[in-house]
Amino acid sequence: MAERLNASCRCGGVKFSIPTDAAGVFCCHCGDCRKAHGNYMAVIGAPRDDVRFEADGTLQWWGYSDTARRGFCSTCGSRLFKDNIGTDLLMVSAGVIDGPTGKVIVKNILTEFKGDWYETPAVHDA
Ligand SMILES: [Zn+2]
Ligand SMILES: [Zn+2]
Numbered sequence: 001m002a003e004r005l006n007a008s009c010r011c012g013g014v015k016f017s018i019p020t021d022a023a024g025v026f027c028c029h030c031g032d033c034r035k036a037h038g039n040y041m042a043v044i045g046a047p048r049d050d051v052r053f054e055a056d057g058t059l060q061w062w063g064y065s066d067t068a069r070r071g072f073c074s075t076c077g078s079r080l081f082k083d084n085i086g087t088d089l090l091m092v093s094a095g096v097i098d099g100p101t102g103k104v105i106v107k108n109i110l111t112e113f114k115g116d117w118y119e120t121p122a123v124h125d126a
Contacts, residue, residue, distance in 0.1 A: 004052075005044075007096045009078035013058030018046035018092055025094045025105045027121055028082075029114035036070055037079055037093075040114065040121075044103060045089035 004017040024044035033041035053059075059080070063069035071081030082091040094101060104124040111120050 005101060006098045007080075007092060008098055009058070009073035009076050009080060009096060011058070011073060011076035011078075012055070013075045014056055014073050014078070014080060015054040016056070017052050017054070018044065019050050020102065022046040022092070023089070023106075023126075025101075025103050026091070026107050026109060027105055028109040029112075029120070030110040031113050033082075034113075034115060036082075040118075041079075041082065042094040042105070043082055043091035044094050044097070044101070046092050048088055048090045051090050051092070 003020060005020055005022070006017045008015045022044045025042050026045065028041045058073045058075045059071055060074040061069045061071050067085050069083045069085065070079065071083060072079050078096060079093050080096055081093070084091070094103065104126060105121050106123060106126045108120050108123060114120060
């Protein structure tokens with residue numbers, strides 16, 4: 001496995017990498033994540049200081065509360081980040097990692113709000 005996981009939006013306007021040992025995958029089923037992602041949100045928690053950008057020209061942030069914002073590509077619309085402001089981790093959408101992640105779903109969050117069209121994903125040991 002490579003030392004870092006490379007990630008990009010659909011159009012390539014945003015490219016970045018995170019360390020391979022970043023935590024997760026975490027799945028959040030809250031109504032907010034469902035609106036943002038069109039489904040539940042699956043994210044990997046990367047140390048904020050160790051997210052390295054190769055390109056970020058089209059990265060846009062939407063700050064929708066004092067404590068949270070979401071990062072997306074303003075060209076292609078890829079949902080890239082959930083940022084809980086003030087925490088050490090930047091949550092990276094698992095689906096934007098290029099190639100194998102070597103990760104498994106380790107936790108479901110706020111399942112009481114999940115949609116009724118799917119089963120809660122199975123959880124595995126990391
Ligand atoms: Zn893009
Ligand atoms: Zn959520």
